[in-house]
Amino acid sequence: MNLLQTLVAFVVALGTLIVIHELGHYLVARWCGVKVLRFSVGMGRIVWSRRFGPDQTEWAISALPLGGYVKMLDARDQDVASLPEADLRREFTRQSVWKRIAIVAAGPLANFLLAILLYAGLYMHGIEEPASRLAQPAQGTxxxxxxxxxxxxxxxxxxxxxxxxxxxxxxxxxxxxxxxxxxxxxxxxxxxxxxxxxxxxxxxxxxxxxxxxxxxxxxGLSIALPPPVLGKVDPRGAGARAGLRTGDTIVAMDGVPVQDIGAFTGAVRAAPGREIVLDVLRDGRPLRLPVTPEGDNVKGGKAPVTVGKIKVELLGRPDMIVVTDGPVRATTKAVRKVWDTSVLTVRMIGRMLTGDVSWKNVTGPITIADYAGQSSRIGLASYLTFMAVVSISLGVMNLLPIPVLDGGHLLYYSLEVLTGRPVSERFGEIAQRLGVGLLVTLMALAVFNDVARLM
CATH class of the missing domain: 2.30.42.10 (PDZ domain)
Known part of the structure; x- marks a missing residue:
C-alpha cells in the first residue's frame, strides 16, 4: 500500500509541476502571438493526444513521464516555406529577442509562482509545527x-x-x-x-x-521533548523481559535523572549489551528495574554501528504551535521563502562545483519519489510543502546556463542582445551536444546516489 501511495504521490506532484512549467511557456507564447503546435506532458513517443483551440494545438501525453515540452512553429525544426504569410508572422524565430526571452523564461517563472502560491496558502491556513524550544544540548556540542x-x-x-x-x-x-x-x-x-x-x-x-x-x-540544538512515558511494549523485547509496562514513566537511569524522550533514547542506544538500572514511576509508585538493551547493527557513516534497543514505544510529542498569517504577510513571507530557497540552491550548486559540498547531495527521481510518499503520509500540508520545494528546484535547475535547458536558451538570447546578432547554428549544435552529455552525466550521478542511499 505504501508503494502505491508513493507512486501516486510522485506522479501527481511531478505531473502538476511539469504542467505548470509548460503552461508558462504556452500562455506567454500565445500572448506573444506565436503559434503552438503541441503541448506534451512527458517525452518520447505520444501515447494519447487530442486537438483543441483555434490553432488546433495537439495536447498530448507521451511515454517518458520525466519532463514535457511545448512545440511551437519554428523554422529551425520544420520547413515553413509553403506556409501562408499569416502563419509566418507567428513563427518563433521571427519574434523579437525580448519576446523569445519572455517565452523561454515563463516556464521557470511559473514554477516560482506556483511555489509562492503554495507557501502563501499554507501560511494563511496555518501550519502546526514544533515550537523552537530547546532540549538540554549534549555534552561537547x-x-x-x-x-x-x-x-x-x-x-x-x-x-x-x-x-x-x-x-x-x-x-x-x-x-x-x-x-x-x-x-x-x-x-x-x-x-x-x-x-x-x-x-x-x-x-x-x-x-x-x-x-x-x-x-x-x-x-546540539534539539527539540525539547516531554518525559519518557511508555506506550506499547514488545513482549519479545528486552523491556518486556525487564518488567516494563505500558504507562510507565522513566524517571532516572543509573541514578541520573532522565529529562526527556531524547535523552532516554540516546542513553539506551549507547548501552548495547550493558545492564542499566531504570527508576520507574508506575501508578504513582516508584520501582527500580534492571534492563539490558539488545545490540542491533544499524547503518552509520562508512561502517555499521551497534546500538542498544529495548523495543518499547515512547509516547508524547513536543510543544506544538500553529503559525498563521494574513494574506499580505503570508504572500510576503512566501516570496521571501522562495527567493531564499532559490539563492540557497544556487549557492549549494556553487559549493559542489568548488568541492566544498559533496556531490552525494545530488538526488534523482527515486529519492524524490520517496520524499513524495513520506510527505503524503504525514499530511496535506507536508505534501504541499514538498511540492513547493521541488517546484523551486525545478525552476532553478531550468535557469542554469546549460544548453537544452531554458537557461541555455536565455544565454543565447542574452548574447544576441549584446552582439546584435543570433549565435551561429554551428555553435548552437556543439553546445547542444555538450548540454545533452552534461545532463545525462548528472542524471546518472543522481540515480547512482539514489541507489547508494537505498543500499
Missing part, C-alpha cells in the same frame, strides 16, 4: 559550549525572526552556507524567567555540517 540551556526558546538567528522549528532549521542551514565567509550564527533566545540572551555558534562548527543530514542535532 557547539550549542553546549556556547552556553545554551534546556527550555531556551530561539527567537532569532542572525537577525531573522524564528517562529517555529522549521524556521530555526532553515536559518541554521542559511548560516551554514554563509559560514564559508567566516560568519558565525548569532542566536537570540528567550530563557524562562531570565529574559533574552544572545549566543554565537562559530563558523568552524557550521562549516563541518552535513547539510543533507540533521544539522540542528549535529550542533
Amino acid at each position: 557547539a550549542a553546549q559550549l556556547a552556553g545554551f540551556k534546556r527550555d531556551d526558546t530561539v527567537v532569532a538567528i542572525n537577525g531573522n525572526a524564528v517562529a517555529g522549528w522549521s524556521d530555526l532549521r532553515w536559518q541554521v542551514i542559511r548560516a551554514a552556507v554563509d559560514a564559508k565567509d567566516g560568519q558565525g550564527a548569532r542566536i537570540e533566545v528567550q530563557r524562562p524567567g531570565r529574559g533574552r540572551f544572545t549566543f554565537t555558534l562559530p563558523a568552524e562548527a557550521l562549516t563541518k555540517l552535513d547539510l543533507d543530514g540533521d544539522v540542528t542535532t549535529a550542533l
Whole structure:
C-alpha cells in the first residue's frame, strides 16, 4: 500500500509541476502571438493526444513521464516555406529577442509562482509545527559550549525572526552556507524567567555540517521533548523481559535523572549489551528495574554501528504551535521563502562545483519519489510543502546556463542582445551536444546516489 501511495504521490506532484512549467511557456507564447503546435506532458513517443483551440494545438501525453515540452512553429525544426504569410508572422524565430526571452523564461517563472502560491496558502491556513524550544544540548556540542540551556526558546538567528522549528532549521542551514565567509550564527533566545540572551555558534562548527543530514542535532540544538512515558511494549523485547509496562514513566537511569524522550533514547542506544538500572514511576509508585538493551547493527557513516534497543514505544510529542498569517504577510513571507530557497540552491550548486559540498547531495527521481510518499503520509500540508520545494528546484535547475535547458536558451538570447546578432547554428549544435552529455552525466550521478542511499 505504501508503494502505491508513493507512486501516486510522485506522479501527481511531478505531473502538476511539469504542467505548470509548460503552461508558462504556452500562455506567454500565445500572448506573444506565436503559434503552438503541441503541448506534451512527458517525452518520447505520444501515447494519447487530442486537438483543441483555434490553432488546433495537439495536447498530448507521451511515454517518458520525466519532463514535457511545448512545440511551437519554428523554422529551425520544420520547413515553413509553403506556409501562408499569416502563419509566418507567428513563427518563433521571427519574434523579437525580448519576446523569445519572455517565452523561454515563463516556464521557470511559473514554477516560482506556483511555489509562492503554495507557501502563501499554507501560511494563511496555518501550519502546526514544533515550537523552537530547546532540549538540554549534549555534552561537547557547539550549542553546549556556547552556553545554551534546556527550555531556551530561539527567537532569532542572525537577525531573522524564528517562529517555529522549521524556521530555526532553515536559518541554521542559511548560516551554514554563509559560514564559508567566516560568519558565525548569532542566536537570540528567550530563557524562562531570565529574559533574552544572545549566543554565537562559530563558523568552524557550521562549516563541518552535513547539510543533507540533521544539522540542528549535529550542533546540539534539539527539540525539547516531554518525559519518557511508555506506550506499547514488545513482549519479545528486552523491556518486556525487564518488567516494563505500558504507562510507565522513566524517571532516572543509573541514578541520573532522565529529562526527556531524547535523552532516554540516546542513553539506551549507547548501552548495547550493558545492564542499566531504570527508576520507574508506575501508578504513582516508584520501582527500580534492571534492563539490558539488545545490540542491533544499524547503518552509520562508512561502517555499521551497534546500538542498544529495548523495543518499547515512547509516547508524547513536543510543544506544538500553529503559525498563521494574513494574506499580505503570508504572500510576503512566501516570496521571501522562495527567493531564499532559490539563492540557497544556487549557492549549494556553487559549493559542489568548488568541492566544498559533496556531490552525494545530488538526488534523482527515486529519492524524490520517496520524499513524495513520506510527505503524503504525514499530511496535506507536508505534501504541499514538498511540492513547493521541488517546484523551486525545478525552476532553478531550468535557469542554469546549460544548453537544452531554458537557461541555455536565455544565454543565447542574452548574447544576441549584446552582439546584435543570433549565435551561429554551428555553435548552437556543439553546445547542444555538450548540454545533452552534461545532463545525462548528472542524471546518472543522481540515480547512482539514489541507489547508494537505498543500499
